[in-house]
Amino acid sequence: MTPTPQLSLGLLLTAAAGFADVIGFIELGGHFTSFMSGNTTxxxxxxxxxxxxxxxxxxxxxxxxxxxxxxxxxxxxxxxxRWGSSAVTGLVLVSFAATLGLAYAGVPPNQFMLILAAGAGAQNAILPSTGSVRLGTTFVTGTLFMAGQDLARALRGVAPPWRWLQHMLVWASLLLGGLLGAWGYGLAGVNALLVAAAVYLGFLVAFLVRRPAKVVS
Structure with a gap:
């Protein structure tokens, strides 16, 4: 099982990804900034x-x-x-700042949203893998498979009985983020990306304050 504190952080990051992706989906008229399976088809x-x-x-x-x-x-x-999560989160924030800056400059969505796609790719490297659940990702297709696999294994008594629910929570966090992102876009347009950016800024501050102690060789 993935420890609760790490799981909570991962769920928040995935929700932020869903929030941003739905804004990109609307701006791009049905294309995605973080769902590459859909873009590939x-x-x-x-x-x-x-x-x-x-x-x-x-x-x-x-x-x-x-x-x-x-x-x-x-x-x-x-x-x-020591600094990896902070550095990657900073890179994601730069992608949001560049996306919004280009949007405010009048650049069309099919150009400025490309930067957000790069940021979505970067987000997946913020949190290292911990436990059984892939944390903070911008996609859930594999997560849904793992939920089904863990449920089947639990029914056979070869996996923890409730571990599959952790995978489902990741899926639900992306859904909730998408729902909130759609509402936010309806209220503020592309400016709603500032909400997701604020989440990443909070993570950056937290990582800087609580970074791991320096490893002494």
Missing amino acids: QLGDALAGGIWPVATLTASLVGLFFLGSVAASLLALLAGP
Whole structure:
């Protein structure tokens, strides 16, 4: 089982990802900043139909998500366990600031939301894996499979009886974040991204205040 404090942090990060992703989904007219499975199937459909603007957009979203994950993972490795989470969270905040700055400058959504896709890729490197649940991710397809797998194993008595619920909580946090993000967008438009950015800022402050002690070799 994943310890409760770490699980709570992961749930909050996943909710923030859902909040931001639904805003990107609305701004992009049905494309995603963090759900690359959906973008990939849309890319295949667009390529088959010769719909090149859609193909370009979805390929760019997938590519930027990938580059964001590479950059954040490399940054976490370079910063080490003492500063890794702080550095990656800072990178995510930079992506939000750049996204909003470009939006305020009048750049169209199919351009400024690409930065948010890179930030979504980066978010997945904020928290290291702890316990059985992948924490703070921006996607839940694998999480739903793991919930089903753990439930089946629990019914056979070979897994903790309630561990599958931790996976379902991750899914529910993304759903709740998406719901709140849609409401926020209805009230404030793209400015609602400031809410998610505030969550990441809170994480950054917490990481800086409570960073792990320096390892003495």
